[in-house]
Amino acid sequence: MHATVLWQNPGSQGTDTSNRNLQEALCSLFNENPYQVNFIAGYASASGLEPLKEPILAFARKGNLFRMVIGTDFGNGHEQMFRDSVEQFMAFQNLVPDRIQIRAFTHSVSGENLHSKMYMFRYPDYVKVIIGSGNLTRHGMTRNHELSVGLRLEREGDRADIIDLYKIWRRYWYASVWADRLPRNGNGNGRSVPTANGSRT
Numbered sequence: 001m002h003a004t005v006l007w008q009n010p011g012s013q014g015t016d017t018s019n020r021n022l023q024e025a026l027c028s029l030f031n032e033n034p035y036q037v038n039f040i041a042g043y044a045s046a047s048g049l050e051p052l053k054e055p056i057l058a059f060a061r062k063g064n065l066f067r068m069v070i071g072t073d074f075g076n077g078h079e080q081m082f083r084d085s086v087e088q089f090m091a092f093q094n095l096v097p098d099r100i101q102i103r104a105f106t107h108s109v110s111g112e113n114l115h116s117k118m119y120m121f122r123y124p125d126y127v128k129v130i131i132g133s134g135n136l137t138r139h140g141m142t143r144n145h146e147l148s149v150g151l152r153l154e155r156e157g158d159r160a161d162i163i164d165l166y167k168i169w170r171r172y173w174y175a176s177v178w179a180d181r182l183p184r185n186g187n188g189n190g191r192s193v194p195t196a197n198g199s200r201t
Contacts (some may be wrong), residue, residue, distance in 0.1 A: 001151060001158050008134065008146040022134040022148065023051050023141040026119060029128055030055035034121040038169050039068040041136035042115040046088040048137035053092065060099035067101045069172045070136070070179070071114035090180050103176035117148075120169060127153045127162050 008021045030037070030052075037059065041048075056066050070089070072082065086104070093100045105114040119130040132148020134140040153162050 001153050001161065004150040004152075006130065006132065006146075006148040006150055008142075008144065008148075010143055010145065021142045022130070022132075022146060025130060025148075025150065026052060026141075027055055029119075029121045029130075030059055032121070032123065032128075034059070034123050034128075035064050036122040037064070037066045038118075038120040038122075038166075038173075039066075039136065040114070040116050040118040040169060040172050041068065042071040042113075042117055043135035043137055043140065044068070044070040044085065044089075045082075045137045046085040048135070048141055049085075049089070049092065050138075051141075056100065057095060060096040063099065065099055065101070067103075067173065068136075069103050069105055069114070069169075069176050072104050072106050086179055093179070102179045103173060104179050105172055105176045114172065116172070118165070118169065120165065125155055127155070127158075127165070129153070129165060 006020050006022065006025055037056075060066050089102050093102050117132060117134060117136075121128045129151045130148050131151070132146060134144070134146040134148055140146060153165075155162065
C-alpha cells in the first residue's frame with residue numbers, strides 16, 4: 001500500500017508539494033484508464049460535478065461503469081439547490097444509461113445521515129482510493145481547506161483492504177435509492193421517498 005497526502009490549501013503559493021485540489025486529483029485518476037469508478041459523497045452539487053462531466057462521459061462511453069452515492073441531508077435553506085442538483089444528476093445519468101448510475105442515501109431508507117467521502121478507482125492490477133474531507137461540490141473540490149489521503153492498493157498484497165473498502169462502498173450503495181425516485185417537491189432531506197410498491201414512506 002502506498003499513501004499520498006492531498007492537502008487542499010487555497011492560501012498556498014505552490015511551495016508545498018502536497019498542495020493539490022480534489023478536482024485535479026480526480027481528473028488525473030480518470031486519465032489512468034480505470035475500468036470502474038465508485039464515489040460516495042455526503043454532499044454533491046451540480047456545480048461540483050460539472051468539471052468532472054467530460055472525464056466521466058468519456059469513461060462511460062467506453063463501456064465502463066461509474067456509480068455514485070450522494071447524501072440528501074441538505075437543510076438550512078439549501079433544499080432548492082439540492083432538488084436542482086438532483087434534476088441535473090438525472091439528466092447527466094441519462095446521457096449514458098446503465099453506465100452512469102446515481103443513487104441517494106436517504107433517511108427513510110437508512111435512518112441515518114451520510115457524511116462519508118470516498119472516491120474509488122478500480123484498475124486491473126490495483127485500486128486507487130481518495131478518502132478525506134472534500135465533498136463533491138465546487139467549494140469542496142477547489143476552494144475549501146480540505147485534507148485527504150490517496151491510497152494505492154495492489155491486488156497482490158493488499159487484497160484484504162480492497163475487499164474491506166469495496167464492502168463499505170456496497171453497504172452505502174444498497175442502502176440507497178435511485179436518484180430519480182426522490183420526490184420532486186420534498187424538503188431535500190430524503191424523508192419522503194417511493195417504496196418498492198410505489199407508495200411513499
